[in-house]
Amino acid sequence: MKITKPLLLALAFSYSISFAQTKDPITEAIVKEATENSQLEKLGHELMDQVGPRLVGTPQMKMANDWAVKKYADWGISAKNEKWGDWRGWERGITHIDMLSPRIKSLEGMQLAWSPSTSSKGVTGSVVIIPDLADSIAFQNWLPNVKGKIVLISMAQPTGRPDYNWTEFGTKESIEKMKKDRTEKTQSWAARIRKTGYTARTLPLALEKAGAIGIITSNWSAGFGVNKIFSAYTKKIPSVDVALEDYGMLFRLAESGNAPTLNITAESKNLGVVPTFNTIAEIKGTEKPEEYVMLSAHFDSWDGGTGATDNGTGTITMMEAMRILKKVYPNPKRTILVGHWGSEEQGLNGSRAFVEDHPEIVKNIQALFNQDNGTGRVVNLAGQGFLNSYDYLGRWLNKVPAEIRSQIETNFPGSPGGGGSDYASFVAAGVPAFSLSSLSWSYGSYTWHTNRDTYDKIVFDDVRNNAILTAILVYMACEDPQTTSREKIVLPVNPRTGQQMTWPKVTSPTRKGGLD
Structure with a gap:
């Protein structure tokens, strides 16, 4: 059965009228902190302007990892860089392309x-x-x-x-x-x-x-x-x-x-083999510390621009949500983790490595929220093929301010994502992992992997909405007395092959890249 948005909200409402209607001091505090003390512009400036693009294997990628760890420490949040592989090290230098004749x-x-x-x-x-x-x-x-x-x-x-x-x-x-x-x-x-x-x-x-x-x-x-x-x-x-x-x-x-005759000057440095990292931050749970709610965004980028909307905006959304949660909800019932993944652009490698390296965490994830398709406000949330996702996501969404929630189209139960971004690494492992899919803002043409993906393209009002949405969903997932169901839908028959579709398989990461 496909659950439509109106039915979803009706079901969630009937689950608990007080749950949906009672004002919640934590959600109100999240909104207040996000709107009155936002750090997004500062984070965006530091990440995009000062660190710059974050191509895997470059000094800027490692600089970004270290910057995030320090930023989390400044907020009183435990964070670390976790090595998952090695990559071809390279550093961009000066490029001049000059026509000398005619x-x-x-x-x-x-x-x-x-x-x-x-x-x-x-x-x-x-x-x-x-x-x-x-x-x-x-x-x-x-x-x-x-x-x-x-x-x-x-x-x-x-x-x-x-x-x-x-x-x-x-x-x-x-x-x-x-x-x-x-x-x-x-x-x-x-x-x-x-x-x-x-x-x-x-x-x-x-x-x-x-x-x-x-x-x-x-x-x-x-x-x-x-x-x-x-x-x-x-x-x-x-x-x-x-x-x-x-x-x-x-x-x-x-x-x-x-x-024409040209002169091409393209200076760069080959840095040999360098280690690659995920940055992981944690707010420890008080009642169920071995259960986890995860925030997720890839940290790396291509380097035509500064990786502002792919995926600087997803990164600062998750960082801002963590900052807010630490301030207004410092003692969550479940442990809150955030993963800033490396080498998503070359095949979800950082998140696939985390899934492979941390089965003890993966088996106990209550929910994961990933954002990775531009600067726009979130307008779509699908159930990724989890049969009962309409139930818990519906209840959690009811705590989100109406002006944010009303713009989100839902699709339940949906189909499991096989790729595209890091949530798919977790979906393949059976984790209720969801993509917070954003409004376009001409993402595909103008900023996705382009030379124009820069700070000036960020729409901070939309990113602020996304940080509020993420923080509230994480808070609700932590507080929920129920453990989320991992029951999957029966996938339909592929009309092209006549064979029943299968759940995506867990894929191992490329741990040594660009070295051939």
Whole structure:
């Protein structure tokens, strides 16, 4: 049976009228502290502006771990960094991408994560585009032409305007023409790469081996001036991403026979193998200390921006909730834990390691709340396939202020999340773990893994709502006399395969990463 939001609230209300209606001094104190003494702006400034992006294996990631431990200590909360693996150590340095001919222009772009370093003088060469050849044999014959060259390996987008801008101002005919052109170019470029015999992952290494001195991509994120910034696949030569408008210019110049000359300076440091950590903080329970309520958010980020909405906002939400709880609810009945996970971006590694390393905690988790999809206020809460989740979540939600609660759509019992963020590591282990899913604020296009994921994109009013919501849910889960049910739904048949779907399996983490 699917439980709708109105039914959920009716069931919760009927469970205990006094439970739902009586004013609670702790929830009132949570709201008061969050609104009158918020530390979110300060936390956001310290984490995003001072520490910066938190790519796994970088000094900034370790700096963030240490910063969080100290911050918790300042609040009187016990915290530690817990090693779970090792990663390729790397530190970003200066990036300059300059066009030297046919005219001088500094280009907007940056080196990709784990890019090999150039010297301080950089590398200088002319630009060449991957050609459209008949097949992989023809490509192998052409490949020596990249020696000493800087190679463009991304499609040139036909427009830098996002679709919403076309919809607002374009004619129906021009919009259809643009979309047709873009679709054809996208398909044509995919075929061009396919005919090389390589993939987007293996092509850079082949070009490097053939003597190219640099690789340029442009991974546009469908918004004004915004690109996704991921990792380099080269081992010896720099890999950089250039903004759509500058990349298109380079592409057009090369295509018209006026191949530009570039200098790429991409300094970085290879730091060898470095340890990686989760930061764990605890407020010890008084009555049931061996039972746990968990807050959860991944600490690491990609480093195109400063990781503000992925997942700086989730991180400071959980830290602020812990601060508030320590102040107004210092003696919880159950132990409150928060996990700030490492290497979520490479496959939920930190949280998977915690699940693997701490079965004694995992088996006794009352509930876990995770936030990881941007700066927006929470608007969705699903039951993750736990049959009775509507009961306890409904009762807990009834203590949340109406102006916050009324915006949250619920879906019970829902389906178990198999990935996407760290709650899934716990769901796989049978833990009632829930994603506090947020309003978009153009997250997918503008800030998710992009060069624009910075402090100025944080909507602090929404994050404040989320901290209040989280703190109250944690408080209610601690106080609940009942232990949450872990009974699971019977999953439906997959219409594509005709086979019954199965619960996600526990997956071991990658504990040594980026070392191949």
